Amino acid sequence: MQFLQIAKDEKLKTLIDKVGSRNVDSILHINNVPRTPNIGKSFYDTCKNVMDTEKDVTWQRKVTVLNTMTDDSDVFEHAALLGQSAWKVLSSINTFPGMLKIPESVVLPSSVDVLGNSQSIGNRIYRMAMRDLETPPHSIDPSIFNEYSSIKPSRIIDNVVEYNPTFQWFRIPWGEVTLYSSLSNTAMDFPVFPEEVSDSVKANYTTMPDILYQYEPWQLYTGSGPRVNTYEFAFHRDMWTGDHTDGKANELIRFCMANCYPEYNGSAVNTSTVSLYIHGDCLISGILTDVTVDWDGPLGHDMWYLNCKVALTITEVSKQALNYDVVRKKPLIG
Numbered sequence: 005m006q007f008l009q010i011a012k013d014e015k016l017k018t019l020i021d022k023v024g025s026r027n028v029d030s031i032l033h034i035n036n037v038p039r040t041p042n043i044g045k046s047f048y049d050t051c052k053n054v055m056d057t058e059k060d061v062t063w064q065r066k067v068t069v070l071n072t073m074t075d076d077s078d079v080f081e082h083a084a085l086l087g088q089s090a091w092k093v094l095s096s097i098n099t100f101p102g103m104l105k106i107p108e109s110v111v112l113p114s115s116v117d118v119l120g121n122s123q124s125i126g127n128r129i130y131r132m133a134m135r136d137l138e139t140p141p142h143s144i145d146p147s148i149f150n151e152y153s154s155i156k157p158s159r160i161i162d163n164v165v166e167y168n169p170t171f172q173w174f175r176i177p178w179g180e181v182t183l184y185s186s187l188s189n190t191a192m193d194f195p196v197f198p199e200e201v202s203d204s205v206k207a208n209y210t211t212m213p214d215i216l217y218q219y220e221p222w223q224l225y226t227g228s229g230p231r232v233n234t235y236e237f238a239f240h241r242d243m244w245t246g247d248h249t250d251g252k253a254n255e256l257i258r259f260c261m262a263n264c265y266p267e268y269n270g271s272a273v274n275t276s277t278v279s280l281y282i283h284g285d286c287l288i289s290g291i292l293t294d295v296t297v298d299w300d301g302p303l304g305h306d307m308w309y310l311n312c313k314v315a316l317t318i319t320e321v322s323k324q325a326l327n328y329d330v331v332r333k334k335p336l337i338g
Contacts, residue, residue: 006106006120014044061091063142072179187276195243198235231320285337290320
């Protein structure tokens with residue numbers, strides 16, 4: 005994970021000199037920045053707009069984002085000490101103010117302009133940071149990064165070994181699978197990918213009344229769709245912190261279920277539209293019509309089941325009018 009510093013007066017030509025002409029388009033794409041001569045000004049305006057319009061980032065969201073940065077200690081530290089305005093940018097567009105995120109397929113040489121050292125955050129520092137975030141006033145003490153941790157740096161999934169060694173060989177995909185709710189303007193991450201993804205569309209036709217001397221009936225088009233897909237997630241209650249009594253699994257399940265209910269505001273009834281994101285790409289956006297939760301053993305310390313399967317059924321509400329050309333140009337995910 006790397007981030008490249010970019011000045012407000014940075015020009016596209018200068019950026020190309022730093023990253024190479026073959027890489028510049030992928031870098032601009034992942035940061036959602038248009039190709040323009042005044043690239044620094046364009047990126048600055050994007051960040052400022054996010055700071056002015058987005059809501060403050062909750063400490064729970066900060067925990068989720070930081071859990072995706074444990075492979076780079078300097079990135080983790082930089083994110084942990086951000087102010088609220090900068091956190092809005094990181095939470096919304098996955099980068100820091102004044103820095104462009106570099107795609108995983110591009111590796112830049114180490115320099116003063118690049119953030120990302122590929123050295124995992126230490127066990128002790130990680131736990132202290134998480135403890136500070138979960139404790140009011142939910143801010144991280146900068147002094148914890150001035151201490152040296154003798155524990156061998158490791159990924160966060162290795163850091164839960166003392167609680168439950170079951171997951172020591174698995175990498176939890178934090179930040180890769182996200183469900184967003186328009187009603188609350190919040191999102192929550194799944195600790196796993198969907199078990200299977202079965203995507204289908206259908207066209208609806210009707211036949212004309214019988215016509216004499218017609219070998220086959222005439223087919224009249226009446227409409228297409230909507231997509232109605234079900235996504236199943238299987239996870240364990242220990243996957244968040246290694247402690248199945250932390251309530252994290254229940255927070256995710258109740259968040260999903262809540263989107264099946266409206267919010268009443270006087271005589272107005274407001275319903276939610278959800279969007280399921282995979283690796284930052286919207287897989288489907290629409291109405292959550294069914295949430296099915298299946299539990300099975302073994303039992304945990306709180307005498308409830310540890311394994312859980314959650315199935316979400318989403319009926320698509322397309323954000324754009326769909327036709328032949330639009331569907332042909334859709335990406336792999338979406």
